Amino acid sequence: MSNQTTITESVDVVVVGGGINGVGIAADAAGRGLSVLLCEQGDLAGATSSRSSKLIHGGLRYLEHYEFKLVRDALAEREILLTKAPHIMWPLRFRLPHQKHLRPAWMIRIGLFLYDNLAKREMLPGSRRVQTDSSSPLNASISTCFEYSDGWVDDARLVVLNALQAQHLGATILTHTRCTTAQKQGDHWLVTLQQANGDTVTVRTKAIVNAAGPWAAQFINDVVQSPKKKSMRLVKGSHIIVNRMYDSGEAYILQNKDGRIVFAIPYEDDFTLVGTTDEDYQGDPAEVSISEAEIAYILTIANDYFKRPLSREDVVHHYSGVRPLLDEGNASAQELSRDYQIKISGGKGDAIMLNVFGGKITTYRKLAEQAVDELCDTLKISAKAWTKTAPLPGGDFSDKETYAVHLHAKYPFLTPTLVRRYVRSYGTLCERFLYGSSSLNDLGTHFGAGLYQAEVDYLVHSEWAGDSEAILWRRSKLGLRLSAEQVHGLDEYLVSQRASICPTQYAVGH
Structure with missing residues (x-):
């Protein structure tokens, strides 16, 4: 003690x-x-901050609540962030299936026109109307989608x-x-x-x-x-993760009859992230969890839109977060700013x-x-703002594809899967734990799913990762892939190393 x-x-x-x-x-x-x-x-x-929908977006639905300044500011930030962190963020194309009994087409077109033009847009293409065909993952009754761009981020x-x-x-x-x-x-x-x-x-x-x-x-x-x-009002938002629902790379924004919006987003290559809900929350934010009613709600909306039916057994993981929102009296949870x-x-x-x-x-x-x-x-300190153009650590490269080629040339023993994950999680920071390695054996113990000892040691020593949950669900998303036995092996390793670990010993700047 x-x-x-x-x-x-x-x-x-x-x-x-x-x-x-x-x-x-x-x-x-x-x-x-x-x-x-x-x-x-x-x-x-x-x-x-690790339990969001993982989107860098203006918030198309906020236009319905006349939050034009919020949307404009968010759209401007979307462009800035996509440039600051090209490793953990990337553009994502969204499709909004049109349902005549919900929002009318003219309202959607006006909204997308504003979305395209409220802020300067250089990186992302504008919106358009598209017709679906038999290859679409959507139900055959849906023939029209409205398509627009936003961004994805690894929030944690x-x-x-x-x-x-x-x-x-x-x-x-x-x-x-x-x-x-x-x-x-x-x-x-x-x-x-x-x-x-x-x-x-x-x-x-x-x-x-x-x-x-x-x-x-x-x-x-x-x-x-x-x-x-x-x-303040605390609002719970929950998501489910299922095996990949469709092969194409776009995300979908699904309208429900109650006015809520649910996203279906390609996630970690082999999965689809579906959510979110909006419910007032009372209690300790640390104890928030998804309810079976929320899971059923998300599944029902997904099944209203997609050909592939989902059941409770298809849910491989789920999470809930508590959003601290400004209280606006009688506004519903989804209407809060x-x-x-x-x-x-x-x-x-x-x-x-x-x-x-x-x-x-x-x-x-x-x-x-x-x-x-x-x-x-x-x-009374005079100091200029500086973060708008400064890249985040690891983001000092031009584009993912070029850096991936460089990384593989430098470390040819890396598999394409490892190169892809290292580039989009760490960017150039991955070379801190790859340095001096000439084979996979040099990376130490393999805990499963491409997680090697060198990466684990880096995360513990340099990124404040204190346990397997931090490593598998926040520093990475490999918790989706490791078995219980493999997680136990990682836990045992961390316990064996804990006595000799100083969490910031090798951190950036130290």
């Missing part, structure tokens, strides 16, 4: 929360010269790459570390952090950023002990508090930029 120790240090900013907004703010602030410490009570992307890896960038710029990233108290002392806060082993760290900081996502209101009430300044609000207080001799409410993964960079702009103004 560890003895309790207290280490006091001083930083400009303490960020609470290791989801996409927290790591985005940490990276932006560190890049402007602020000293930053980020604490996360669990694993990076351990909650909402987006979080980790931002954390790596923040660390490279000097930020301290502490996972499995809970902020237990925050006390105002004039122009600064005294923050107590408790690590998983019981050790505590006391930090003096000029500003706290509350990016705790679903726990943001609880943080204000219980840790800061201040009246809640903004009302996905926009965000940033509230800052303090300055002029008073400790600074910045609260982040709401948001969506597509606009995380813009949210972070705005938050750090406000922090710098309040702290």
Whole structure:
């Protein structure tokens, strides 16, 4: 059992929360010269940020609620992000099957015209109307689709790459570390952090950023002990994963009679991701789970559209996340805005508090930029925004195909499957664990599905991966492919290595 120790240090900013907004703010602030410490009570992307629909999109359906600014900002960010991280993001073509009894064709055409033109579009083709034929995976009764473009993202890896960038710029990233108290002392806060082993760290900081996502209101009430300044609604969204439903590469956006939208998205080569639901949620966000009613709901919508029938037995995996959305009174869960609000207080001799409410993964960079702009103004620091054109770690290559050829030429023993996965998960970062290898044997123990010891060691030492769940479901999606016996083998290896592991020993910038 560890003895309790207290280490006091001083930083400009303490960020609470290791989801996409927290790591985005940490990276932006560190890049402007602020000293930053980020604490996360669990694993990076351990909650909402790894349980999204994994889309970089403007949100076509938000146009129906007249959220033109949100859609415009998200569409502009879509282009920026596709350029910043070509390894973990890529364009995706969507088809919206037309059902005459739902949204009329004229409404869809107007919506797609706005979607094409609300923001500058350089990378993606515009929308069009297409006629289906016998090769379509859709039911024969559907003869017309409207096609448009958006983007796909590995959401959990987006979080980790931002954390790596923040660390490279000097930020301290502490996972499995809970902020237990925050006390105002004039122009600064005294923050107590408790690590998983019981050790505590006391930090003096000029500003706290509350990016705790679903726990943001609880943080204000219980840790800061201040009246809640903004009302939030927690909304559960659930997804199912099934074996690949069709061979073509496009995604589908399915309209339901209740007005909701469900996506069917090609996923990890051999699967299809289908979701999401929208339900108000009460309780601990850490305990969220899908209900059988949600599974039945998603399956029913999919079966209304696709030729291949799905049953409960076809579900190979599922997940649920809690979205922290702005409360809008009597609005239904699906009608709530996905926009965000940033509230800052303090300055002029008073400790600074910045609260982040709401948001969506597509606009995380813009949210972070705005938050750090406000922090710098309040702290009287002159520092320019910089994240718009800076690539994320591993994204310093022109295109996937060219880099894949380079990687295979450099490491010819890699199989095409490994090359493809390394390129789209790590980009150039994969060469950190491939360096010096001349055969698969050099990569060490094979745990299954192309997961080798070299990659596992890299993830533990450099990407804060503390257990098999973090490795198999967030740093990769290989949990879909490993057997229970193989997972047990990985667990045993991690336990055997734990005593000698310092999670940030070989991390970027250290």
